[in-house]
Amino acid sequence: MDWINAAAQGVLLGGFYALLASGLSFLFGVMRIANLAHGASVVLSAYLALWVLELTGVPWFVTLIVVVPLIAALGWVLQLSVLNRALERGGLAPILVTFGLAVALSSLIQELFSADSRSIPAPGLGEASIAVAPGLAIGVLPLLTFGIGILVIVVLQLFLARTRLGRAIRAASDDASAAQLMGIDTKRIFALAAALAMATVAVAGVVLGLRTQFTPVYGNLVLIFAFEAVIIGGLGSLWGTLAGGLILGLAQTIGAQIFPGYGVLIGHLVFLVLLAARPSGLLPKAVTA
């Protein structure tokens, strides 16, 4: 039963990693930007939710109404003001810009909210669990996290596959100057993509805040887990990122079952082994030259 329990917890944890990684994966898939400010943006969203909650006293899920549009708007503005120009320069410019953003964001968070570790209070949610079988209980919060993770990825994927704007994003991603010849304003389409990526970042940030104690520099850890999930799954593929998150989650919980206390380390090792064995990931987006 211990092993089944570890596997179940691993799958649920994997859903959380997929949620953490979805914005990173989406932004990379569309624009080939490795967003080093991803983790800091997740943590900023968590602090923002906490601030709204303390200011108004609303339950945690209501904070999403404020945090998601605000962080999405931040993505829109950053893309139009800075990242589009960095993309035109090409080479190292986008990665340097996001690195600068990451540093600036964590310093800003520290200035505004102090370096104390915090979490988003959700009375009862952290402890609640459902007994599935004797000896196997599933926490409500991990289950909710898993559901949100799957939902975010499915919605993003459906948007890309089925809608006019999703199609325009894919076309601009394939060939931006050809997309302009089709009447697509690629700068605005990329801004839309950045806004969507940051909307998922906002959701991930609120969920993170519910699950764990966070500090202004917690984004570094988030960035590492998110990168691992994205790279295991294959760069640019959302389904791959979901698979990558699940593998990382399972590796950590099953690893902890074998070597108690070393779960995170086992997760990193599994990532390194997979990176060596399958450098292009499990479900790589078929990249064209």
Next chain:
Amino acid sequence: MNLLDVTGLDSYYGDFQALYGIDVSVAHGETLAIIGANGAGKSTLLKSIAGIVVPAHGAIAIDGVDVTRLPAHRRVTAGIAMSPEGRRIFPSLSVEENLLVGGHARRPGPWTLDRVLEKIPLVGDIRTKAGRALSGGEQQAVAIARALMSNPRLLLLDEVSLGLAPVAVEKLYAALPAITAEGTTVLIVEQDVNHALAVADRVQCLLEGRTVLEGPASRFTRAELAAAYFGLSDGSH
């Protein structure tokens, strides 16, 4: 009034001046062929009209409305669509999705997805194929059909025959009358003079960025065109 008026266009390709004070006019419903050897400036001219190349001097007007400073994506709304050099099919999109992207600007007009698939059977047969899996001839057919999806007033076709098998070129040119029959004005750039002349009402020949010959397609002999094309005609007739 002409549909397209290009006046005194100077365009650069990097540091190299590709066009020297070019004038081009196309009347409503007319098909104009721009011919010339490699490097004559044909593609730069077309790119300037589509808005990918910003001209140094000169003006481009559609129906008397100046579009010289309009970015490429807004020219589609103004009624200019291009099948670009190299076709530039979106590889990760299906043929049908490529066409739908062509209609992104939602300009009203006769061309809908169903109608394009019906009138250009070359494309109708491969609608579910992935963009990356197309042959050269299929790519070119999709590129033309995709440009039509924006219901352009002016359709720019860049090097339709380049790199294609003669059979594929025949099929593509056979589809052109169905397009012009809808009243679409066509500006075609070709190295292949025979094909260009077969569909064009008027022809304009460029040599090293300047117009060396211009007039109704039926007025010139092959020898005259060849001379202009290769720049051999200086004063000999």
